[in-house]
Amino acid sequence: MRQKKVKRAKADHEIGAGEIGKEPESENILAEFKTTNVLSFSAREKSIFIHGKLADQDAVVILEKTPITEDSLAELFSDSRLKLDMRNDIYSTYRLQAPPQLNEIKTTVVCPATEKHVKKYQRQETFLVEETGEDYQSITLPYIQKQSLSIQWVYNILEKKAEAERIVYEDLDPDVGFVLLPDFKWDQKQVDNLYLIAITHQRGIRSLRDLTSEHLPLLHNIFQKGKAAILQRYSLPSSKLRVYLHYQPSYYHLHVHFTKLGYEAPGCGVERAHLLADVIQNLQSDPEYYRTRTLYFPLRADDELLSKFKEAGRL
Amino acid sequence: MRQKKVKRAKADHEIGAGEIGKEPESENILAEFKTTNVLSFSAREKSIFIHGKLADQDAVVILEKTPITEDSLAELFSDSRLKLDMRNDIYSTYRLQAPPQLNEIKTTVVCPATEKHVKKYQRQETFLVEETGEDYQSITLPYIQKQSLSIQWVYNILEKKAEAERIVYEDLDPDVGFVLLPDFKWDQKQVDNLYLIAITHQRGIRSLRDLTSEHLPLLHNIFQKGKAAILQRYSLPSSKLRVYLHYQPSYYHLHVHFTKLGYEAPGCGVERAHLLADVIQNLQSDPEYYRTRTLYFPLRADDELLSKFKEAGRL
Numbered sequence: 001m002r003q004k005k006v007k008r009a010k011a012d013h014e015i016g017a018g019e020i021g022k023e024p025e026s027e028n029i030l031a032e033f034k035t036t037n038v039l040s041f042s043a044r045e046k047s048i049f050i051h052g053k054l055a056d057q058d059a060v061v062i063l064e065k066t067p068i069t070e071d072s073l074a075e076l077f078s079d080s081r082l083k084l085d086m087r088n089d090i091y092s093t094y095r096l097q098a099p100p101q102l103n104e105i106k107t108t109v110v111c112p113a114t115e116k117h118v119k120k121y122q123r124q125e126t127f128l129v130e131e132t133g134e135d136y137q138s139i140t141l142p143y144i145q146k147q148s149l150s151i152q153w154v155y156n157i158l159e160k161k162a163e164a165e166r167i168v169y170e171d172l173d174p175d176v177g178f179v180l181l182p183d184f185k186w187d188q189k190q191v192d193n194l195y196l197i198a199i200t201h202q203r204g205i206r207s208l209r210d211l212t213s214e215h216l217p218l219l220h221n222i223f224q225k226g227k228a229a230i231l232q233r234y235s236l237p238s239s240k241l242r243v244y245l246h247y248q249p250s251y252y253h254l255h256v257h258f259t260k261l262g263y264e265a266p267g268c269g270v271e272r273a274h275l276l277a278d279v280i281q282n283l284q285s286d287p288e289y290y291r292t293r294t295l296y297f298p299l300r301a302d303d304e305l306l307s308k309f310k311e312a313g314r315l
Numbered sequence: 316m317r318q319k320k321v322k323r324a325k326a327d328h329e330i331g332a333g334e335i336g337k338e339p340e341s342e343n344i345l346a347e348f349k350t351t352n353v354l355s356f357s358a359r360e361k362s363i364f365i366h367g368k369l370a371d372q373d374a375v376v377i378l379e380k381t382p383i384t385e386d387s388l389a390e391l392f393s394d395s396r397l398k399l400d401m402r403n404d405i406y407s408t409y410r411l412q413a414p415p416q417l418n419e420i421k422t423t424v425v426c427p428a429t430e431k432h433v434k435k436y437q438r439q440e441t442f443l444v445e446e447t448g449e450d451y452q453s454i455t456l457p458y459i460q461k462q463s464l465s466i467q468w469v470y471n472i473l474e475k476k477a478e479a480e481r482i483v484y485e486d487l488d489p490d491v492g493f494v495l496l497p498d499f500k501w502d503q504k505q506v507d508n509l510y511l512i513a514i515t516h517q518r519g520i521r522s523l524r525d526l527t528s529e530h531l532p533l534l535h536n537i538f539q540k541g542k543a544a545i546l547q548r549y550s551l552p553s554s555k556l557r558v559y560l561h562y563q564p565s566y567y568h569l570h571v572h573f574t575k576l577g578y579e580a581p582g583c584g585v586e587r588a589h590l591l592a593d594v595i596q597n598l599q600s601d602p603e604y605y606r607t608r609t610l611y612f613p614l615r616a617d618d619e620l621l622s623k624f625k626e627a628g629r630l
Contacts, residue, residue, distance in 0.1 A: 030392040030411070043382040043508030044579050046361045050388065063391075063411065065380040067358040068420070073365065076378075077345040081415070082422065088477035089468045093499065094422040096345070096378070097415035100396070105383070105418065107397065107409040126577050127554045130592075239442040239630060242586050261586060261613055262441050264579065271557050271576065273585035277445070277611055285601070296592055298576055315554060 029054065029109070033061060040123030049121040051113070059111035060121055065103075072102050124300040128271060129309055133292045136209050139308050144206060144252050147304070154253045157181065158201055168196060169229035176221040177201040180229055183257070185266070191234050194260040198222045205254035208247045208274060208295070213287035219280050222256050230258060244273040248297050248305070271298050344369065344424070348376060355438035364436040366428075374426035375436055380418075384505050387417050421502055431464055435565075439615035443586060444624055448607045451524050454623050459521060459567050462619070469568045472496065473516060483511060484544035491536040492516040495544055498572070500581070506549050509575040513537045520569035523562040523589060523610070528602035534595050537571050545573060559588040563612050563620070586613050 032055060039049040039060070046065035053059065068076075081097040110117050131140060156162035157179060171177035178198045182188055186195035200218065205211070211219070227238040242259045246267055249255065256276055259265040267273060282289040299306040309315045347370060354364040354375070361380035368374060383391075396412040425432050446455060471477035472494055486492040493513045497503050501510035515533065520526070526534070542553040557574045561582055564570065571591055574580040582588060597604040614621040624630045 028395065028397045030395070030397060033392050035388055035392075038385050041382070041385070041507055043505065044360055046380045046382050048383040048385070048388075063383050065361045065383065065418075067356075067361050068363040068378050068380065070353050070356070070363070073350055073363075076420075077348050077350075080343065080345070080420075082343045082345055086478065086481065088471060090425055090427060091468065091499070092424045092426075094424070096420040096422045098418070098420055100412035100415060100418075103380075103413070103415075103418055103420065105395075105411040105413055107411045109407045109409070110405055111407075112405060125555075128556065128576050129554075239444070241443065242584070244585055261443050264584065268584050268586075269557070269579065270559055270583055270585050270588035270590055275585055275611060277609070281609060294592070294596060296590060 030061065030107070033059065039118065039121040049123070051118050051121075054109070054111050057112040058114075058118070059109060060113040060117050062108040062110075062121070064106045064108075066106055075099070076102050124302055126298040126300050127306060127315065128296055129299050129306065129315060130294060130296055131309075131314075132294045135309070135312070135314060136295075139312050139314065140209075140248075140305065143305050143308050151251050151253050154199060154251065154255075155203075157199060168233055169225070171221065171225055172201070173221075174201055176218045178222050178226075178256075180226055180258075191236055191260060193263045193265070194230070194234060194236060194258070195263075195265055196226075196230065196258040198226050198256040198258065200254045203253065206252040207249050207254065208245050208279065208290050210254070211279065211283060211290050213283050216280065216283055219276060219283075223276050223280065226256065226258055236260065242268060242273075243276045244268065245276060245279060246272055247274060247295055248272075248299070271296060345376065345422070348374065354433065354436040364438075366433050366436075369424070369426050372427040373429075373433070374424060375428040375432050377421075377423040377425075377436070379421045379423075381421055381502055382505060382508060390414070391417050423499065434617055437617065439617050441613040441615050442621060442630065443611055444614050444621065444630060445609060445611055446624075446629075447609045450624070450627070450629060451610075454627050454629070455524075455563075455620065458620050458623050464566065466566050466568050469514060469566065472514060483548055484540065486536065486540055487516070488536075489516050491533045493537050493541070493571075495541055495573075506551055506575060508578045508580070509545070509549060509551060509573070510578075510580055511541075511545065511573040513541050513571040513573065515569045518568065521567040522564050522569065523560050523594065523605050525569070526594065526598060526605050528598050531595065531598055534591060534598070538591050538595065541571065541573055551575065557583060557588075558591045559583065560591060560594060561587050562589060562610055563587075563614070586611060 033052050035050055035052040037051050039051050041048045048063050050061045050063070051058070052061065076098055079099050079102070083095045083097070085093045085095060153162065163181060166181045167179055168182065169180040178200045180196055180198045183195040183197050186193060200222070202218065205215065223243060226243065227241060230236050230241065231238070240261050242261050244257050246257065257265070259268060279290070306315070348367050350365055350367040352366050354366050356363045363378050365376045365378070367376065391413055394414050394417070398410045398412070400408045400410060468477065478496060481496045482494055483497065484495040493515045495511055495513045498510040498512050501508060515537070517533065520530065538558060541558070542556060545551050545556065546553070555576050557576050559572050561572065572580070574583060594605070621630070
């Protein structure tokens with residue numbers, strides 16, 4: 001081991017002093033990497049997180065393809081090999097084999113990696129659950145009532161015991177009022193990824209499932225005043241906003257998400273998000289829509305609620 | 316041009332008959348591509364959309380790096396060059412130069428490309444449009460009827476004049492039948508970003524707006540047989556699938572998207588996607604649901620339909 005360390009330090013130095021066009025190669029430490037398992041993977045982002053062993057030590061290796069830059073295009077087009085996959089009318093697809101130096105893969109090695117590193121990068125599979133109105137009553141509601149996840153932090157916000165300085169807008173009405181504040185995921189540095197949450201002052205509305213036509217004044221109020229507050233504070237009109245609820249929500253106190261249209265906020269997919277405008281329309285035409293309808297949502301493999309659905313033979 | 320076409324047809328044939336390990340190279344048509352401008356770019360997705368000229372014809376070239384697959388890892392680790400960028404404590408980063416055949420770039424060429432194609436790929440701001448049933452009749456429908464974007468390529472698929480070998484499953488019934496095939500966006504190398512499209516044999520159903528309870532047998536058929544075909548071919552159960560329609564769709568011939576749950580496919584956001592299971596439920600309880608309901612969807616700043624909504628004072 002000690003010898004190896006010396007060798008690596010040398011390689012470091014050499015690279016620091018490397019001449020252009022004659023860049024020294026690092027020792028390919030990955031040649032001896034033994035994959036244990038793939039922790040996670042993104043086809044969209046072209047990345048993969050791998051757990052394995054590097055010289056008998058636990059290691060995590062992260063590979064991520066690099067963005068295609070405009071200044072590499074001319075060379076990429078002239079110096080690559082092209083293999084035809086498909087042709088139909090004016091459309092054709094190919095596989096392009098680029099010169100390696102134009103098409104690098106960003107590689108991050110964590111070694112030795114602790115169990116915490118491994119867990120951090122471990123992706124959980126998700127499953128789509130189909131929940132009928134009866135499933136909600138017999139499986140989900142008892143689970144929500146028993147679960148211990150505290151929403152004290154929500155009450156702290158509503159009572160100004162915490163985050164009071166972060167509030168963007170508030171309507172104090174106990175029935176239709178709400179607090180609007182930035183979501184933690186938003187750094188508030190630019191509106192391109194604007195993300196705010198409206199939390200109702202009314203307590204006891206757990207989720208979409210509890211909503212009936214009785215709640216229409218509350219929903220209208222959040223929709224209208226939330227949009228107006230965002231227009232005033234961030235100059236963003238309602239045509240640039242995606243306003244929606246989650247089902248399942250991550251906490252069971254009614255809240256509404258306001259995100260910028262075009263920003264692909266986590267959880268804005270059709271499998272989890274419900275546009276507030278649709279919710280209002282559906283309740284207008286059927287007061288019991290969300291009590292009776294079958295709802296679909298993803299759950300992670302390690303979610304306790306998923307086990308409940310499995311135990312009930314519903315998955 | 317004629318000569319070129321003959322050569323390409325030959326290449327097609329050769330690839331169809333290609334032997335493993337001795338795959339024929341396509342003519343590198345991109346060597347003569349002249350970039351006009353970059354239409355859009357995603358650092359997150361490692362893709363770039365380029366407008367330019369190919370033998371004096373307008374063309375759009377789309378480059379997208381391919382996902383890193385688990386089965387390529389062993390070879391990738393052993394056969395790559397590694398260049399150290401940074402080392403700090405247990406963390407180090409490198410640039411990895413992979414063998415070209417392990418690190419291909421998916422390339423799509425549209426040629427000749429129309430102005431509409433160029434616009435389609437040009438990055439634009441989007442606006443959320445609110446379309447009532449009346450708006451559809453007075454604004455959207457006349458626009459669809461007048462627009463010139465050809466769907467000949469859809470008919471080519473249905474008539475087996477193109478992409479016949481890509482078909483994963485087909486139900487030939489003229490009323491409830493459909494063709495299931497991989498979407499262009501999917502390279503079919505791993506199921507993690509599975510993306511298939513079911514295209515109905517029945518013609519004349521433009522979109523969600525045309526659906527009534529009459530179409531329930533068609534929708535049920537696509538849902539059930541599409542899921543069964545995916546289970547059989549890719550071993551992916553329905554609990555791992557997100558099955559949905561787009562509104563507005565990108566072409567006005569009814570089609571259904573099947574994507575892997577957890578893969579954030581472009582267009583799977585709540586503002587554009589409608590779960591097929593929800594569509595079926597909504598039509599079951601109200602046969603005219605999609606004819607009468609106000610629908611919300613994003614439109615790009617340069618979309619002609621957006622101008623129509625503006626002209627009508629609806630935005």
